[in-house]
Amino acid sequence: MSEHSTDPAPSATGPASAVPSSADAYDSYDPSYAHPSHELVHDRADTLLALHHAPDILTLVNVWDVASATVVADLPETKALATASHAIAASYGYEDGERIPVSLMIEAVGRIALSTSLPVSADLESGYGDPGETVRRAIGVGVVGANLEDGMRPHIESVENVAEVMRAAEAEGVRFVLNARTDALLKRGDRPLDEAIDDAIERGRAYLDAGAACVFVPGLVDEHTAGRLVEGLGERRVSVIGVPGSLAPQRYQDLGIARISYGPWPQRVALTALQESALALYAGGALPASTQVLT
Structure with missing residues (x-):
């Protein structure tokens, strides 16, 4: 799939009958009528930035629709929300990797932002071919932070994408919280780990210099790797993903x-619970008495 295709075709695994033939079919959704005021967006952006700089680690349980966002936002421990592109794409029948039309992704994150008073950071993949415009549209629906992947593109291109996002945010008058992602660990191949860490640090420093608030280094980050990244990029400047086998948030x-965020894993946990509940019901069981009722 081309990284610069904004409205790619749905994956072969998606239900063709449920997917419109054009992204324009989704453009009738316009949340601007109920969009938070500029002052509220500005305040939420400042809140999200402060949470990244606070002594306590910012723990983000990723959501993918209004229902999941409402359940997580209702917890007093929740300080902000983050979306997961993989989970949103899956919920619409698309594979991950910018296969979902950008207009549909903006609709999804906009509905989530509209459903809560908490700051929302959106996973915007690689920017759907136009990172600045994609972030401008995200800000327009109330999003105040984002992940942006480098996909291990050439260094100068990746840095320019970060700079483009920050220019777009500045033009909108929002101190946007960019969590610039480098795939140096995920895509290290046969390279020694320390060489991949050095690459992540070099790229991360350039992203921070271009205006990013934080550098996201996905992968299984152990103590050695976390220590090296913090040493190279600075305290409260590194973001990680929680996966099976990761360190505890307190240790990070x-x-x-x-x-620390969890990407598509919360959706996988929810779907596992759904499947297990279905099996129990098929076997003659009953719904748990503790089942939450959404209002």
């Missing part, structure tokens, strides 16, 4: 990590 906090 002790090492100086700013943020």
